[in-house]
Amino acid sequence: MNRIDESLLVGLPPFRRLERKQIREILDLAVSKRFDEGVAVFSEGMPAERFYLLLDGYIRAVKTTPGGEHIIAMHIAPGQLFGIAAALGRDTYPATAITAAETLALSWPMRLWDEFTAKYDGFASETYKVVGDRMQDIQSQLTELATQAVEQRLASALLRMVNQSGRKVDNGIEIAFPVTRQNISEMTGTTLHTVSRVLSAWQKQGIVESTRRHIVVTEPHQLVLLSGVAG
DNA sequence: GCATTAAACTAGC
DNA sequence: GCTAGTTTAATGC
Structure with a gap:
């Protein structure tokens, strides 16, 4: 067997x-x-x-x-x-x-x-x-979902995935499975367009680096700040 | 602040 | 070249 x-x-x-x-x-x-x-x-x-x-x-x-x-x-x-x-x-x-x-x-x-x-x-x-x-x-x-703004929920969702499946890469921590903007929108109760806009903004700030279906968090601490205490 | 609509761009098959 | 994924801008609640 x-x-x-x-x-x-x-x-x-x-x-x-x-x-x-x-x-x-x-x-x-x-x-x-x-x-x-x-x-x-x-x-x-x-x-x-x-x-x-x-x-x-x-x-x-x-x-x-x-x-x-x-x-x-x-x-x-x-x-x-x-x-x-x-x-x-x-x-x-x-x-x-x-x-x-x-x-x-x-x-x-x-x-x-x-x-x-x-x-x-x-x-x-x-x-x-x-x-x-x-x-x-x-x-x-x-x-x-009930209390936080979209950006905070997005930060929390990324952190949750990083905590469960994060693997170290040279420039940060990578989410170990393919994720689309659509997927993230389904986790956070928003639209893929908003997810896309926020992720590109974070990329400009050097917090994440993402290509299609693939996300590396380069500054986890910044995400923690964005997710938690209002900022 | 965010969704919706629309339109154009692109990586990978 | 097609498709899925992504980006950006315009508009309105």
Whole structure:
């Protein structure tokens, strides 16, 4: 079958407290699958048949509004669980999972969720902590949307992506997956035109350097200032 | 301060 | 050459 190396899971939050042998058990129940960029791993409202662990790549959790517009609720980075509807007491997926880059993921049947949380020490507590963290993140984004101006929300959105996926390059920190102006507008509740204007302004000020689908933050501290205390 | 509309430009297939 | 992504300006709420 799919013989996946145990070291892939060792050290990841949900499995941190497990024995090598237990990790082997879990892996033997997993299915691994590769996804191209821009495809849906699962869709909002569909029966949540499996839950996933992202090994490589990036996932966008996308909600569709009644009007047919898209909202990017969050990004998932390698090592994180996603599609964990059971942890939220749901039997359908709350959002669509779109790959933001070429992606490799493990998955298990959702019926194993209760078994995992009961059987493996730390699995439940670690995952519920992750769920809690995500809810806090969504919560603060909500407050942001309601209270902050567009420029501040944009700064926060860039910082969030940098924190989750930033990798050092010679001139700053690069967001590790492709992002378009449209994507950022869907994260911040604005238009791609406004995103474009603000990013070009920041580029002139030397805060970011962006080419198409590609952003390097050269002055993270300046973004922090722009996002936080009114300036 | 921001969305909308429109129009033109460009990188990459 | 086509398409998706981007930029810029004009206009109006």
